[in-house]
Amino acid sequence: MCGIAGYIGKQQAAPIILDGLSRLEYRGYDSAGVAVYDGERIHMEKAQGRLRVLEELTQHGATMPGFCGIGHTRWATHGSPSDTNAHPHMNESNSIAVVHNGIIENYAQLKQRLLNKGYHFASETDTEVLVHMLTEYYNGDPVEAIEKVMHRVEGSYALGIMFLDHPHHIYAARKDSPLIVGESSDGKFIASDVPAILQYTRTVYYMENEEIACLSTEHTRFFNVDGEPIQKTPVTIDWDIHAAEKGGFEHFMLKEIHEQPKAIKDTISPRIKDGDIDLSEIGMSDEELLSFHKITIVACGSAYHSGVTGRYVLEDLARIPTEADLASEFRYRNPIYDAGTLVIVVSQSGETADSLAALRDAKAHGCKVLAIVNVVGSSIAREADAVLYTWAGPEIAVATTKAYSCQIAAFYLLALKFARLRSTITPERFQTLLDALSCLPGQVESLLAQKEKIQFFANHYLATEHIFFIGRGIDYALCLEASLKLKEISYIHSEAYAAGELKHGTISLMENGTLVIAVATQDALYPKTVSNIVEVKTRGAFVMAVTTLQHPEMEKCADYVLYVPKTAAPFMDSLAIVPLQLFAYYVSLGRGLDVDKPRNLAKSVTVE
Ligand code: AGP
Numbered sequence: 001m002c003g004i005a006g007y008i009g010k011q012q013a014a015p016i017i018l019d020g021l022s023r024l025e026y027r028g029y030d031s032a033g034v035a036v037y038d039g040e041r042i043h044m045e046k047a048q049g050r051l052r053v054l055e056e057l058t059q060h061g062a063t064m065p066g067f068c069g070i071g072h073t074r075w076a077t078h079g080s081p082s083d084t085n086a087h088p089h090m091n092e093s094n095s096i097a098v099v100h101n102g103i104i105e106n107y108a109q110l111k112q113r114l115l116n117k118g119y120h121f122a123s124e125t126d127t128e129v130l131v132h133m134l135t136e137y138y139n140g141d142p143v144e145a146i147e148k149v150m151h152r153v154e155g156s157y158a159l160g161i162m163f164l165d166h167p168h169h170i171y172a173a174r175k176d177s178p179l180i181v182g183e184s185s186d187g188k189f190i191a192s193d194v195p196a197i198l199q200y201t202r203t204v205y206y207m208e209n210e211e212i213a214c215l216s217t218e219h220t221r222f223f224n225v226d227g228e229p230i231q232k233t234p235v236t237i238d239w240d241i242h243a244a245e246k247g248g249f250e251h252f253m254l255k256e257i258h259e260q261p262k263a264i265k266d267t268i269s270p271r272i273k274d275g276d277i278d279l280s281e282i283g284m285s286d287e288e289l290l291s292f293h294k295i296t297i298v299a300c301g302s303a304y305h306s307g308v309t310g311r312y313v314l315e316d317l318a319r320i321p322t323e324a325d326l327a328s329e330f331r332y333r334n335p336i337y338d339a340g341t342l343v344i345v346v347s348q349s350g351e352t353a354d355s356l357a358a359l360r361d362a363k364a365h366g367c368k369v370l371a372i373v374n375v376v377g378s379s380i381a382r383e384a385d386a387v388l389y390t391w392a393g394p395e396i397a398v399a400t401t402k403a404y405s406c407q408i409a410a411f412y413l414l415a416l417k418f419a420r421l422r423s424t425i426t427p428e429r430f431q432t433l434l435d436a437l438s439c440l441p442g443q444v445e446s447l448l449a450q451k452e453k454i455q456f457f458a459n460h461y462l463a464t465e466h467i468f469f470i471g472r473g474i475d476y477a478l479c480l481e482a483s484l485k486l487k488e489i490s491y492i493h494s495e496a497y498a499a500g501e502l503k504h505g506t507i508s509l510m511e512n513g514t515l516v517i518a519v520a521t522q523d524a525l526y527p528k529t530v531s532n533i534v535e536v537k538t539r540g541a542f543v544m545a546v547t548t549l550q551h552p553e554m555e556k557c558a559d560y561v562l563y564v565p566k567t568a569a570p571f572m573d574s575l576a577i578v579p580l581q582l583f584a585y586y587v588s589l590g591r592g593l594d595v596d597k598p599r600n601l602a603k604s605v606t607v608e
Pocket residue numbers: 300301302303304346347348349350351352355398399400401485488601602603604605
């Protein structure tokens with residue numbers, strides 16, 4: 001989604017803003033722009049395409065003098081990607097400039113009213129209504145004008161605003177789209193996310209919904225939506241700056257795949273204490289956890305896939321009825337809530353609009369919400385009743401790898417906790433599973449050594465058009481994720497099927513040479529999946545199987561086999577996903593695609 005960066009201080013603003021925007025590139029965008037007060041006017045430059053086009057146009061900001069400015073990377077919603085639709089947007093007198101992340105839902109009515117009043121629209125964006133409304137309401141007091149606009153617009157927004165009348169100030173406002181304010185001895189910043197300002201400051205204010213900020217070199221002031229001053233406390237970000245850099249890897253995705261052993265360890269280890277699972281930090285007591293008789297997991301994309309794995313593992317180990325649903329479906333299907341249901345919202349970013357809306361709906365119906373979230377201080381983390389953080393660290397590649405792995409690890413912790421509380425497994429099995437959990441990081445590490453073998457195989461499938469992933473049980477949950485990983489970064493059409501479902505229709509697509517990736521890590525289901533492999537091979541498919549080292553006989557059945565070490569059956573997804581992440585990576589690399597920033601995608605989906 002769109003990225004916002006702004007700066008006011010002692011340094012030249014444009015290079016700092018461009019640098020900030022470059023660190024938000026992972027969010028996904030199709031055009032970029034910057035506006036800077038140059039001592040006389042608000043000087044604006046915008047360009048469709050990658051940020052480097054704007055960087056070349058402005059000589060990395062050098063051609064834009066001035067100490068106060070705002071910038072934006074746009075992910076098109078209303079109006080196609082173009083120079084004109086790129087942000088910032090300015091009013092006709094060039095005295096107000098606005099950058100916006102989010103969607104103004106009632107923009108059509110607002111636009112008609114403004115057109116009737118004689119305002120002219122230069123772009124096709126929803127954002128432009130904000131510019132004209134600010135112009136209409138501005139009477140010398142920027143905060144008052146912003147307030148009035150906020151009372152009239154519906155939808156979501158993070159805004160950076162400049163007024164020519166107040167050239168040494170940046171104004172910001174937020175509702176349902178992330179925005180932070182940073183402070184250093186050198187200046188003040190606004191940004192959509194921490195990496196944009198991490199090299200300048202670690203002192204950050206998280207803006208809450210319906211708050212306004214006013215930044216000058218001297219002050220950082222905050223107001224509520226009625227214009228009343230409010231006090232906010234900054235937090236100190238303790239991320240390692242190198243965590244948001246490539247560290248010698250060709251891509252963030254490859255780096256993040258390699259960071260999985262550490263990320264899983266950081267997520268699991270602090271929660272295993274004295275032979276037990278200790279979740280006392282999450283903000284829900286054992287009594288409360290025990291009071292739930294049902295779990296509903298809600299999330300989007302890969303986070304949803306982690307929830308599908310979570311459903312299998314929770315039901316298997318803790319015998320608690322669990323459902324997993326896509327947040328975009330859940331929120332509109334009039335779900336049945338009751339007080340005994342625990343709603344678990346899973347999100348890497350903690351800002352996904354549909355997941356956040358589902359969380360709010362569940363809370364409004366009196367349900368307790370537990371969030372499994374990676375970004376500390378994000379909206380979902382702040383609004384949930386309890387939070388189980390995944391300690392994956394900053395994830396930059398659009399295609400998630402380490403955050404997904406930590407999400408499924410978080411579900412293992414929860415499943416074991418519930419199983420212990422509900423006495424659904426014996427103490428001996430609990431201990432065996434705990435030991436297996438502790439061994440996962442080392443086993444993931446060992447899998448990374450298979451890289452070359454996977455790259456070799458991937459290179460043979462660069463031109464393929466369709467790939468099918470099949471598996472049963474948690475292997476099927478894993479197939480959903482492996483298939484998404486492949487299609488999002490390689491643009492190859494792929495589908496994930498429960499292996500037993502193929503013969504109900506999809507098998508008609510099998511023909512000579514069709515690539516099927518079959519996952520068979522569950523001993524209890526192994527013979528069934530082998531039968532499904534035979535079925536597709538009979539129809540001409542080429543099968544690559546992923547199975548455990550205990551099943552060398554798979555080579556008689558599949559054409560190519562990738563082996564993974566064995567762990568306890570419910571935890572196999574943590575191991576089997578690694579070669580399939582690497583497969584997707586190497587296919588994308590081999591096809592010469594932008595691995596970290598695939599087309600049309602955004603890391604943080606803050607609009608519906
Ligand atoms: C994963 O590779 C995706 N890019 C995407 O499906 C993602 O998992 C989804 O948008 C949810 O994001 P969240 O975890 O930040 O809520």
